[in-house]
Amino acid sequence: MRRVLAGVLATTVLAGLVTLAAHASPRAAADEPVVVVSSTFDDGTAQGWTSRAGEAVAPSTAVAHGGTHSLAVTGREQSWQGPTLNLLEKAQKGIRYDLSVWVRLAAGEAPTQARLSVERRTGGTASYDQVVGDTAVTADGWANLRGSYTLAADVEFLATYVELSSATASLHIDDFSLSHTPLPPIQTDLPSLKDVLADHFAVGAAVGNAELLNNHGQLLAKHFDSITPGNTLKWDATEPTEGAFRFTDAEALVSWAKANGAAVRGHTLVWHQQTPAWVFKDAAGNDMTATPENKALLLARLEAHIRGVVGHFGDDIPVWDVVNEVIDENQADGLRRSKWFEITGLDYLRTAFRVAREVAPDAELVINDYNTNVPAKRDKLHDLVVRLRAEGVPIDAVGHQMHVNVQWPSVAETEAMLAKFVPLGIDQQITEMDVSIYTDDSQSYPTPPAEVLLAQAYRYRDFFELYKKYSANISSVTLWGLADDNTWLDSFPVTRKDHPLLFDTRLQAKDAYWGVVDPGRIGGPTSTTTTTTTTTTTTTVPPATCAVAYAIGSQWQGGFQGEVRVTNRGNAPVTAWTLAWSFADGQRVTQLWGGVHTQTGSAVSVRNASWNSTIAPGGSVSFGFLGSWTGANGKPTAFTLNGVGCQS
Numbered sequence: 001m002r003r004v005l006a007g008v009l010a011t012t013v014l015a016g017l018v019t020l021a022a023h024a025s026p027r028a029a030a031d032e033p034v035v036v037v038s039s040t041f042d043d044g045t046a047q048g049w050t051s052r053a054g055e056a057v058a059p060s061t062a063v064a065h066g067g068t069h070s071l072a073v074t075g076r077e078q079s080w081q082g083p084t085l086n087l088l089e090k091a092q093k094g095i096r097y098d099l100s101v102w103v104r105l106a107a108g109e110a111p112t113q114a115r116l117s118v119e120r121r122t123g124g125t126a127s128y129d130q131v132v133g134d135t136a137v138t139a140d141g142w143a144n145l146r147g148s149y150t151l152a153a154d155v156e157f158l159a160t161y162v163e164l165s166s167a168t169a170s171l172h173i174d175d176f177s178l179s180h181t182p183l184p185p186i187q188t189d190l191p192s193l194k195d196v197l198a199d200h201f202a203v204g205a206a207v208g209n210a211e212l213l214n215n216h217g218q219l220l221a222k223h224f225d226s227i228t229p230g231n232t233l234k235w236d237a238t239e240p241t242e243g244a245f246r247f248t249d250a251e252a253l254v255s256w257a258k259a260n261g262a263a264v265r266g267h268t269l270v271w272h273q274q275t276p277a278w279v280f281k282d283a284a285g286n287d288m289t290a291t292p293e294n295k296a297l298l299l300a301r302l303e304a305h306i307r308g309v310v311g312h313f314g315d316d317i318p319v320w321d322v323v324n325e326v327i328d329e330n331q332a333d334g335l336r337r338s339k340w341f342e343i344t345g346l347d348y349l350r351t352a353f354r355v356a357r358e359v360a361p362d363a364e365l366v367i368n369d370y371n372t373n374v375p376a377k378r379d380k381l382h383d384l385v386v387r388l389r390a391e392g393v394p395i396d397a398v399g400h401q402m403h404v405n406v407q408w409p410s411v412a413e414t415e416a417m418l419a420k421f422v423p424l425g426i427d428q429q430i431t432e433m434d435v436s437i438y439t440d441d442s443q444s445y446p447t448p449p450a451e452v453l454l455a456q457a458y459r460y461r462d463f464f465e466l467y468k469k470y471s472a473n474i475s476s477v478t479l480w481g482l483a484d485d486n487t488w489l490d491s492f493p494v495t496r497k498d499h500p501l502l503f504d505t506r507l508q509a510k511d512a513y514w515g516v517v518d519p520g521r522i523g524g525p526t527s528t529t530t531t532t533t534t535t536t537t538t539t540t541v542p543p544a545t546c547a548v549a550y551a552i553g554s555q556w557q558g559g560f561q562g563e564v565r566v567t568n569r570g571n572a573p574v575t576a577w578t579l580a581w582s583f584a585d586g587q588r589v590t591q592l593w594g595g596v597h598t599q600t601g602s603a604v605s606v607r608n609a610s611w612n613s614t615i616a617p618g619g620s621v622s623f624g625f626l627g628s629w630t631g632a633n634g635k636p637t638a639f640t641l642n643g644v645g646c647q648s
């Protein structure tokens with residue numbers, strides 16, 4: 001099974017509720033968790049939980065994590081058997097849910113491992129998405145399985161379930177919860193990365209299909225003009241069994257890209273990971289050894305795979321990571337000892353590029369690798385590219401993954417990496433960049449320290465400055481993820497929350513974003529993850545030289561989104577501003593972007609963010625906020641800018 005989302009996110013564990021909450025409202029207030037399902041079994045029923053296939057589930061008082069009951073599961077005969085709950089009417093597409101369940105083995109059972117997964121079916125085809133991977137469980141205590149899941153497809157069946165590595169062990173589960181925390185709107189008033197970088201190179205993000213939807217999709221569309229499917233074009237996703245191609249997920253991404261004017265980077269045709277076992281079985285079904293027959297069979301499979309995948313998408317995918325991670329600088333010849341290499345030598349590389357060029361003559365063909373800044377690896381990659389191109393192998397570009405961190409590598413070493421390939425006259429692409437906040441495996445921050453996030457912002461600034469310097473040689477820069485809510489670094493090299501991207505877990509711009517867009521704004525108060533105080537100097541404006549437009553963008557039970565535009569009608573710039581008003585109906589601002597707010601009673605005061613402190617004559621600034629209300633939600637009618645009344 002493929003891991004869909006890493007799950008080390010803060011989940012609100014809610015115990016004690018028995019009821020199934022009504023359908024989650026996407027208009028619930030941002031940042032307050034909404035519990036969609038809570039199963040405590042304390043009413044002595046199974047609360048909708050059933051067995052997957054014939055095993056018995058029943059409320060039990062033998063053990064309980066909280067309250068009086070758990071759910072006992074007995075009579076299992078297969079490892080995949082276990083308790084399951086139908087979520088079809090409960091979970092919505094495009095919402096990131098937090099799932100949590102407590103698991104304990106029945107008395108006397110030997111320790112084993114438990115997993116939490118989701119089964120979904122579309123058009124009769126089942127997919128199994130793992131939410132929480134193997135977790136040690138015993139009969140002596142409760143283990144918590146907790147992770148996140150976003151449904152990205154239309155489904156006719158949706159259920160979560162717990163399974164064990166042991167085929168027969170009996171178990172208990174308790175205090176299951178399915179909840180989600182609504183996201184604030186994305187910041188629409190920020191410069192788009194793709195506009196800021198338009199003169200230099202395309203800017204991309206690697207995504208899963210869940211990130212094409214709702215707020216994630218809006219953020220992706222606003223900032224990126226290239227997208228890379230993180231997993232859906234890999235061999236295990238596209239040809240899980242020989243000749244049976246599956247393109248549904250990748251097709252959804254390609255359609256989205258077309259509709260939103262983004263290019264697609266195809267990733268990846270040949271890799272030593274995420275390749276199904278059948279690829280390396282010989283004609284008799286045994287593991288291949290290096291024989292001429294097996295070499296011919298493997299190359300034929302490779303050719304069929306590339307014809308199937310590249311041929312399917314044709315012009316819709318104009319660039320392919322044809323081969324991924326084939327260099328091992330610790331080998332004298334620099335070549336990774338993968339199954340591909342062991343059985344075919346260099347011929348898998350020759351075949352892959354030749355066939356890709358035949359099937360997609362106009363596509364750009366890339367050799368992609370990580371740690372290409374490391375001099376030994378860089379040089380081995382360089383020499384391989386030179387050698388193969390001399391033979392006529394059609395390699396058009398070198399992909400530098402750039403999985404880096406806040407300290408490593410140096411900009412100088414990275415520049416040497418780019419410079420090394422310039423004499424080849426070959427295109428270069430940054431294909432998988434992220435900047436981990438960690439510099440060794442022992443670190444783990446419950447909350448990322450402000451100084452580390454600042455250091456990260458300066459790293460982004462420095463790397464993007466370098467890329468711009470080489471922009472004649474670099475056609476695209478792709479980040480390996482959209483926002484910090486979903487990054488492979490949450491589970492690599494150890495499990496801990498990382499924050500390696502430009503947008504935070506609530507999809508708001510980080511200082512890292514400003515590092516790319518406008519380094520002068522690093523450390524400004526718009527950042528949601530650092531606290532920096534700005535000193536404001538007040539410029540007094542003459543009377544009635546401002547105009548304020550206050551609008552309620554949307555309103556729902558108890559909450560609303562406000563949008564405010566302040567225009568300078570005077571002849572002099574306003575170099576720092578504070579806008580004040582009073583709410584008549586007891587409303588409260590709960591979150592604000594594009595400024596810094598305080599509220600005392602009904603009096604609201606919003607001062608500028610660091611980056612919008614100046615309002616030119618005739619110019620305006622905007623900010624938005626989320627608010628709460630009860631009873632009435634009248635619009636304020638009187639505003640002051642720096643203490644002076646405005647038109648409204």
Ligand code: 9MR
Pocket residue numbers: 003230231273274324370401432488
């Ligand atoms: O982001 C991908 C993650 O979801 C997979 O679990 C992982 C392991 O196969 O692969 C990740 O992407 C990798 C990419 O395809 C190649 N370079 C390294 C990336 C991070 O592991």
